[in-house]
Amino acid sequence: MKIQIEKRQEFVIDVKLRKEQCGLYLQFLNIHKATAENECGELVYNFNTYACQITSDSFFLDPGTYFINFLDVVSLHHPLVTVDWVIRSPSPLTTVSMDFVIIPFKTAIQSVQEVVLKYGKSEKYENGNLIVYTYTNANCFLIMADNLYKWTHIRYNATLLSDKEGVYSGSMLKQTSWVPISPRTRSFVAFLNHIELGVSTSQIKLEYCLSSWFMKWLNWIDASIFSENFELAISI
Structure with missing residues (x-):
């Protein structure tokens, strides 16, 4: 509106x-x-x-x-x-x-990304080439990442370890799924909807890896799969 x-x-x-x-x-x-x-x-x-x-x-x-x-x-x-x-x-x-x-769909995603940038916390890895943002409140927990590499893809995985009753998680935390983050892009890599307070980051296992050059076609295909989802990569 x-x-x-x-x-x-x-x-x-x-x-x-x-x-x-x-x-x-x-x-x-x-x-x-x-x-x-x-x-x-x-x-x-x-x-x-x-x-x-x-x-x-x-x-x-x-x-x-x-x-x-x-x-x-x-x-x-x-x-x-x-x-x-x-x-x-x-x-x-x-x-x-x-x-x-x-x-546009892209604008809707950017709008939520702005929430994480403004109110979330950030940590830098790989000499500042990977920035991971986390945002949590009583309703949700979001993980977003910036891949600042010029050529290197990054794959990121977040797994929910808690089976706490009353917790509902998005698909990114229900299975092992390595989300591709293309070079020079920002993307959500995990989200958690929770009804109760007390779901902490210690109950979520975070992993990432740098993707080898010979996987570039797989990275391109996987990135296109997420192009219409919450995990859409936005150029930065």
């Missing part, structure tokens, strides 16, 4: 999946300032939950133009998702204009 505001105003936003699609999913509601090129710029607010509906906290927006992005991680794998939006404010919306816009 694109929203234009003429004066400072308070909002609460609800986004809910239609009943036939409703389930417990990891959901993000991100609010970005719009750039002069009509693209998502600075991340202003982030809300996320593990549910079939997301409701923001009360927040204020100053005059300007913003993009409000809703992303449901699981529904990325479905061709069509229908949602209902509710915009509430204690003030009249007479100075607010709203338009529904379709954002």
Whole structure:
């Protein structure tokens, strides 16, 4: 959604999946300032939950133009998702204009990557050529990696060690799957949806390896497989 505001105003936003699609999913509601090129710029607010509906906290927006992005991680794998939006404010919306816009898949992924960059923690490996970011809260745990090598592919694996009741993990943590990270790209390599507090990083085994040159065709094929998924690689 694109929203234009003429004066400072308070909002609460609800986004809910239609009943036939409703389930417990990891959901993000991100609010970005719009750039002069009509693209998502600075991340202003982030809300996320593990549910079939997301409701923001009360927040204020100053005059300007913003993009409000809703992303449901699981529904990325479905061709069509229908949602209902509710915009509430204690003030009249007479100075607010709203338009529904379709954002590219890449932009939706970048929006969530911005959450991890802004609020997550980072560690450097391989003399700074591999940067691993982790982001966790009561609803989710995300792992993202930057491959800063010019030519070398990196393969990354994250395995969930805990069988704790009440924990649901995304496919990247349910099986041994070495995600390819192409040179000069940023990619999510694992995500975990958890209902309960207390799922720590110590319950996740992290591994990576540098991919040999003779595996370049396999790297290219595997990278193309993830091109329409949450693990989509973004050039950096």
